[in-house]
Amino acid sequence: MRNIKLIIEYDGTAYAGWQVQPNGLTIQEVMEKALAKMLGEHATLHASGRTDAGVHARGMVACFKTERTMPLRAFREGLNSLLPSDIAVRDAAEVPLDFHARFNAQAKHYRYTMLLDDLRSPLVRHTAWRVKGKLDIEAMRAACRLFVGEHDFAAFRGANCAAKTTVRRIYSMELVQEGRLLHLDINGSGFLKNMVRIITGTLIEVGQGRLSADDVARLLKGGDRQNAGMTVPPQGLCLMQVFYPAQSGE
Template sequence: MRNIKLIIEYDGTAYSGWQVQPNGLTIQEVIEQALAKMLGERTPLHGSGRTDAGVHARGMVACFKTARTMPLRAFREGLNCLLPGDIAVREAHEVPLDFHPRFDAQAKHYRYTMLLDDLRSPLVRHTAWRVRGKLDIEAMRAACRLFVGEHDFAAFRATNCAAKTTVRRIFSMELVQEGRLLHLDINGSGFLKNMVRIITGTLIEVGHGKMSAADVARLLKGGDRQHAGMTVPPQGLCLMQVFYPAQSGE
């Protein structure tokens, strides 16, 4: 038996998120269907986590087990021949049988992209969220620094989040401007449901002068979700990379 790790890129616009569910087509379901065609049997695919409807990925990690002896390149190329144009397997690696893409993950890098323009842009409508009005980016950067470290992110999770603890560690968080696009890059040990999108909404409030750094500091001491910013739309969010210990095969 072999454990095959896939690095997957996808445009989540047309899907109801990563995880299989009864009420909509998902990324996991489409890849499992392709695996069944390629291997001749149903094969469960285990992901490094979930992404919501409309969210994208450049580096989703998933694994499946198989007894097939085909070369790694054949797994990648075979799946890509069967997958639609908005999903692609970028890499395939063989990893130890006890490797699990979710439980062995040490950190994740998410990026949220904003379009700073009063006019809409058809070319980035699926990969960025348009923010109107001038933003104080330096004030937003100052607020970003407050998030780094271990904090209680109770104010930055969806109301239906089922996580047992709201404490998470953020390793780095920065804003990178690229022309009209403003990227928020967050690296952390783990994330609560909608956490990145609520943090982004809160930073936008800071950028518009509606919240201060002191307000953010209070929220990070176990504040109320109602006092944080909005949950920004999903299309600007992308899972960039998942990090693992060297011995896991990453």
């Protein structure tokens, strides 16, 4: 038996998220159908986490077990020949049998991209969310620093979040401006449902002067969700990379 780890890149625009569900086409469903066609048998993909409808990934990690002896390159090339143009396997590696893409993950890097423009841009409509008007970027950067460390993120989770605890650790968080695009890069031990999108919405309100640094500090002490920013749309969010201990095969 072999345990194969895949690094997957996808444009989530046309999908109802990663995880298989009855009410829409998902990345996992498409991937598992391609796997079954290539292997001649069903294989279940265990991913590092879920992404919601419309969210993208450059570095989603998923693993599956198989007894097939084909070379690693064949897993990558074979799957890519069967997948649609908006999903691609970037890498395939063999990892220990006890490796699990979700449970062995140590940290994740997400990026949320905003288009700072009063006019819409057709070229980035699927990968960035447009924010009109001026933002105080330096105030937003100051607020970013408040998120670093271990905090109670109860005010930054979706209404249907089922996590048992709302405490998470953020290792780094910064804003990077690239012309009209503003990227929020956030690296943390784990994330609650919609957490990055609510943090982004909160930072935008800081940039608009609607929230202050003191407001953010209060929210990070287990504040009320209603006092945080909006849940920004999904298209600006991308899972960039998942990090694992060296001994687990990363």
